[in-house]
Amino acid sequence: NNTYREIPVYVHVIYDQDSLDQNISNEQIASQIAVINEDFRALNSDTANVPAEFKNLVTDYRLTFRLEGISRKASTVTAWNTNDEMKSSSSGGVDAITPETHLNIWVVPLVGDILGYAQFPGGDYATDGIVVSPYYFGSSDYDNNNDFYLGAPFDKGRTTTHEIGHYLNLFHIWGDGGCSVDDEVEDTPIAGSSNVGCPSYPSKSCSENTTSTSDMFMNYMDYVDDDCMNMFTEGQKLRSQALFETGGFRENL
Ligand code: ARG
Ligand code: ZN
Ligand code: CA
Numbered sequence: 001n002n003t004y005r006e007i008p009v010y011v012h013v014i015y016d017q018d019s020l021d022q023n024i025s026n027e028q029i030a031s032q033i034a035v036i037n038e039d040f041r042a043l044n045s046d047t048a049n050v051p052a053e054f055k056n057l058v059t060d061y062r063l064t065f066r067l068e069g070i071s072r073k074a075s076t077v078t079a080w081n082t083n084d085e086m087k088s089s090s091s092g093g094v095d096a097i098t099p100e101t102h103l104n105i106w107v108v109p110l111v112g113d114i115l116g117y118a119q120f121p122g123g124d125y126a127t128d129g130i131v132v133s134p135y136y137f138g139s140s141d142y143d144n145n146n147d148f149y150l151g152a153p154f155d156k157g158r159t160t161t162h163e164i165g166h167y168l169n170l171f172h173i174w175g176d177g178g179c180s181v182d183d184e185v186e187d188t189p190i191a192g193s194s195n196v197g198c199p200s201y202p203s204k205s206c207s208e209n210t211t212s213t214s215d216m217f218m219n220y221m222d223y224v225d226d227d228c229m230n231m232f233t234e235g236q237k238l239r240s241q242a243l244f245e246t247g248g249f250r251e252n253l
Contacts, residue, residue, distance in 0.1 A: 004064070009105060011105045014094060015134070016075055018074060020148075032139065041061065047231060051218075077108075103253070105132060109135075113135075115133055115159045116162070120166060154226050168243065173191055174222070185239055189211055189216055197224065201217075216233075
């Protein structure tokens with residue numbers, strides 16, 4: 001099942017302010033698609049920053065993303081909660097379009113400056129997909145006209161990479177628990193909690209980790225700054241690939 005796959009994507013932009021910070025440009029959307037097309041093929045130039053001990057684990061997920069359509073909707077909601085209301089027209093949002101075969105991404109301002117959130121595979125298809133704030137959707141690296149209103153240090157498009165990781169069944173790399181809790185991926189070392197900012201290497205949180213000198217804080221499924229995360233592992237890809245097998249939740253994607 002290690003085949004190349006092209007995933008069609010719908011982006012739903014819902015804005016309260018009809019200006020480029022929320023009703024983001026097609027260029028900003030394209031910049032985000034460009035980032036995930038690099039990250040899920042390990043074509044991102046910052047794989048060069050992966051420490052030697054993890055280099056052989058860097059994986060090409062063999063996924064590409066094709067922008068199929070953009071919808072835009074004005075709303076009076078200034079900040080959405082993480083309760084999926086943006087995913088249904090009956091609650092003021094926009095319905096998912098054929099989520100069995102398409103990745104739906106809602107770009108909406110979120111309460112409390114939340115970057116984004118995802119639904120894991122196995123949930124209701126009506127709410128399947130990911131949600132990302134317009135302030136963290138896209139990359140300043142592609143901002144040629146200087147009109148992307150992205151918030152550093154989460155301005156390189158990695159929130160969407162991270163949320164698609166969840167959408168593809170990946171847990172946070174520290175397993176959302178202490179050193180006794182695993183992320184159910186064999187080749188990611190045990191970590192005690194999330195890493196933030198840009199830790200200096202090596203940085204190790206658990207003595208239970210006997211396989212590496214450091215947490216794999218540069219994994220997309222940690223919480224570090226966008227320009228400090230740069231890899232998925234082979235084990236993470238194997239976990240995601242089960243979704244694409246016959247009978248898998250994302251078989252028709
Ligand atoms: N907090 C969010 C989540 O757990 C997103 C974290 C994204 N991190 C980043 N460096 N962009 O899903
Ligand atoms: Zn997460
Ligand atoms: Ca692990």
